[in-house]
Amino acid sequence: MSRNTLIFGFGLAVALVAGWVGFPRALYVQRQQPLEFRHKTHAEKSGIADCSECHALREDGAFAGIPAMEKCAGCHSERIGESKAEATLVDNFIKPGHETPWLVYARQPANVWFSHAIHVKRAGLACTECHSTYGESDQVRVYQVNRISGYSRDIWGHSISRLRRAPHEGMKMSDCEDCHRRHNVEVGCLGCHE
Amino acid sequence: MSARYGMVIDLDRCTGCGSCMMACAAENNVPPLQQATVRTGLTPMLVRKVSNGLEGAARREAFIPIMCMHCEHDTPCVKVCPQQAVEVDKATGIVMQMPQRCLGCRYCMTACPYHARYFNWWDPSWPAGMEKSLNPGVAVRMRGVVEKCNLCHARLHEAKEKAAATGKREIDPADYVPACVEACPTGAIRFGNLADRNDPASQDARSPEAFRLLARIGTEPKVYYKSKEAWVRALAESKSGHGPETGSEVQHG
């Protein structure tokens, strides 16, 4: 019997390790951003105080997202630094006029309708409410994509169990619902889906 | 405040041109599948031709646009869906179908007396390159789910966002007009908030010429029809109202 118990325990242990350690590594693919970008530096050097200076709302309320190339070209039309990233930016993107193929951490699928205008202008949420303090970071994070769903890992959140999540971690529907519940905002399915 | 969006369709003004169907399909990214038939097609807005069953000079015909009636009272489809993929929105009264939640059991289709629900029998597909022309406000439905008229919800989204951007709480009614209403060349479809008694639509809905299909089933549809002709108003009742020879000209099979 004890032999059985041992073998049983062995199987149990293997499964636990595989499931908690191996599985997350296998599930997510890591991708590098096309450019090295430092929010911090931009805030300090060019004195950009507010997120909306680059991540603006259009007049119809739609969110512009990551600024287009000409915004960057405003300052970076020529190299204004020695870093390798600077060179790539100017030579590979600005000069030939290509948009930078950023990997968007917070990208929701096509069936989700999220209005920044409503959440920022009407509800008055701070950017950090959902995007945490990424605006102050001084390097780009590694982008991780789920092999099966194709979602960015930020949607599920980095804690695989979702049990001990950082306050602004996770952008699943349940997270939206929690926040709506907290602020007792009631929206139907199609309030946030297309 | 909560609205109850609805429509009044003046059948005397419907020429059966089909603009509403086209506008609806284009707005809602309905795939132009060639395999589909009259029985397996996707027509969230469907104009049907009806007649008074007589021949010769006495014959009369009319056209009835059929779409989701957005039933108000124990909405058949909402009640039967096992996993809450359908719901009546409290704020708008719109019966919402959520393709991403739907498991495709089609129970709601058997529940709907108006046959206003459609199943995606095929994977959606477009001729090469045509996906560029898809409406960005509407997600494409995948194979194996049920869909129906959501009252051009993408347009409601835009209206809401616009309102928020301009610091208003309520949307401007002019910003939210469903595609079929906008497309109708004769203005036969009147869209509005039925809860607001001053709204032209709700006034129309209360006119003696107004009627609703199968109203006696008691689901309180929010799509009204109106006609001056008695035989057209008689279509509100089931077949027992008049002879079984009255029927749409659909050739099935």
Place this chain on the structure above:
Amino acid sequence: MKVTRRDLLVWSAGAAAGLVVTPVPWKLLDDSSIWSQNWPWIPQPTRGPVEVKQSACTLCPNGCGMRLKMAAGWPVGVAGGSSHPISRGALCPLGFGAHQLNWHPERLRTVRRRATTSSWSEAKAAFAKACSEGPVVIIDGYPGRAASSVLESFNQKRNGSYRVVLGRETRALAPYEAWSGVPASALGYDLENAQTIVSFGAPLLDGWGPPGRFTRLWAERVAGAGPQLRLIQADGSLSRTATRAWRWVPVQAGCETALAAGVARVLLEERLVLARGPMPPLTLVDAASQTGLTTDAIRDLARTIVAHPPAVAIANDDNPAIAALNVVLGAAGASGGIVRRSKPATSYVGADAAIPSARAVLIDSSVPWDFARQTDAEVFRFAAWDGGSSKADWLLPAPGFLEELTDVPTAPTSAIETYAVAPSLVKAPAEVQSAAQFLSSIDPTLTTAEKIIHARCEDLFRGRIGTLIGRDRTSVAKLDSVQKFEEQLWKGAVWVGERSRPDGLRCELQVWPTAATSARPESWSATWPAPVLPPLASKLYKESSLREPPERRNA
């Protein structure tokens, strides 16, 4: 130690027990369902800034105002341009799918010489050679455009002939041209002021002139706003227009001529009209027997027609009997009848006249696909889409929907002059070229369509008459520069001339004309000039019983 089968069993039991308390089964369950919500093989709309553009539909000569929703530079939605004075926010059903046409599977993208693939240079060489060897006939389906005058002027130099395929509505006006000398292209129907309209099989509510014009007018009058409009439809079958008409006169198909004659006779005999016209040879009894109506019915009809003047008769084709009825009614050249538009116009030679022996025939993409004339000349056919079974020697890919700058002249049947511009909003495939561009590249001395449009704008601006109707109405006289004028046009505004003078048309008619055979009424899909339907339209025709999908034009 020896591993037995039982050990394996126990081990896997343990593993299974362990797995349940790891994220593996639960996360996989969640991710697989999410995967099923975003299947990679299902196309997704493009993300990008959305903007709205005002323009005009250039697919047929009605030139309805259009509002386009553009995303990331591509048209993603079409609606009627509500400010357009003629189409008034309406489009034909097919127009709502126009933005998808450019990706139609039948889109022409390569030059084709009979069955084989060829090139523009070869096509040019062949056409240039043809021009040098003999006369050339150029056929246009949408006269009055800047592009049309490019085609025309190319021919004038080479004394070739310029022929036009006229729409049903314009053909119906041909008899008046014969009797008055006023070009049919300058005539229109003053429906807005008519009180009684008797249509002889013309599908007034089903594809007659700009869709919005009559349907909107009819709808308003039916709703009771303004005086009641009486629409009488004489039709062989219960057509769509007949179902909605104030009165349907079921006549045997193709005997509109007899009915018109009968009505005219009653009007004249009973002195129901002031205007004098020739007495039709046909007796009332014969008219009755031919139409299958009783003499009383015809009498009653005649009286009903004049009961609410002004009344106008509308033919479905160039049937002179119905034109003659209008002369009798005094509707030719009267308010609420047929009127002459302000601007002077040229008269066109219809392409249905036999094509003179020519070395080459160039057919513009605006000519309906099924237009075919027996000729031994070398045929150069421009088209954006391949309608199949083409007899042309050359099939030349033309720009599709909104892929080239075009101007939009007055719509047929319109009572007032209008002018609009449809800039190229959609990126055209590299391979396409319009007939006008093709000719200019052969004869560089030709003024390009763009220059002509500019010149026309200047004329209109200098003319100082009319109004620009865009978001708001501004009279041309108030504009201070032609640039402003053009700028507005490019933004989708429409120039509208002054109201037409009713007395501009006088018809001399001594004897009752002998009638041609009448054509069957056509509907949207039949008058649709593109050889293919928007894929959505063919889908909906198939999945609804709304109407029979037209042959050969399925997507």
Place this chain on the structure above:
Amino acid sequence: MASAVFSDSRWIARGEERTSLSRFLFWLAPWAIVLVVGIYAAGLCLYYGLNQTNMDNRFAFGLWIFLDLGIIALGAGAFFTGFLVYILKRSELRPILNTAVVVGFICYSGAVAILMIDVGQPLRAWFTFWHPNTHSMLTEVTFCISCYLLVLCLEYVPILLRSRQLRKLPSLLVFEHQLHKLVPVLAGVGTLLSFFHQGSLGGLYGVLRGRPFAFRTGFFIWPSTFFLFILSAIASGPSFLMLVAATVEKVTGRRFVPQELFRRLGFISGVLLALYVAGKSIDTLIWLNFTSPSEGFAPWQYYSHKPFGTPILFAEIVLFGLLPAFLLTYRRSAARRGWLLSAAALACAGVLLNRFVLTVQTLAVPTLAFDEFLQYTPSWQEVASFAGVIAYGVIVYSLSYRYLPLFAPSRGENTHVSGD
């Protein structure tokens, strides 16, 4: 069992004599082929989607739903026999008990399998458990059927464990013993679950306010069809068991079930059937005269469409209802095996017809004034997967019969007692 390549005698229960393996395989072969074709057809439906079927927007439910309702009704014998034996202590029914469990297991697992093909998005079927809509009859059905299938598995295990080879493992013997203590509890739970989902299956249609042919009023939230379905299911269940047992006896040419037991089953079936017919008739009268006129539907219009004329109603109530009820209960006819079995067959046909009418006619009958009566013929893929399920049933039952002492409960009990 796959290990039995040449001779499987060591797998056959002691004291049981079974035909030669070759003959057994010969019997299985055709069913296996049907099963394979069925699996292929099902694969097509899963891979290409439901366009492989002939269902359409009007006939959103087709052959498969009819199959589900049908076999679940016939499978009711399982819980009902369990109920009679363990709760009502009618131990004379024991000989049929194992068969009842196996049949039940087959019916329910088959139904669930078909359902997984029938839904357009099987990968999301679990949403019903995660976001259940408690007002939906289908939610109730889903929950009860999946739970009851679990119960049936648990009831099937002890039978399985009495396989000659498995009995060699002492630990399993202990396990089986424990399970056996559990069986009465399982029977109770099973009865409760079955009661609800059999009812909900009827409710499924009864609540369709938008389909006046199916819509019924009832007590509280339950339309009358809720109770009629339970009745008809427990009425036909025993009859179906009789048919199965009789077929086995015919095929094997041996007798396991005492004639007395047949007669008792028949009697139970007959009495319940009579009750059902009475209920059904009253319900029909109420529906035709009150429920559906109040919704603006005249009774004649339901039956004005061939082939769904009044004869079907007659068949349902008299031919497949009263008649078998009489034959099953009347002692002279019940004494004759032939009469008894044909009556049982009629009863089963009756419940199938009822399910067919409710699933198909409901959708075929027009609702709108300008609707037309539609017809639907299943595609070969639908038929094949349907046949596949039946083949699956035959195969599973044959294997269970061959390798497990199905009809030897008493001996089973004894050996069991000696086991501890």
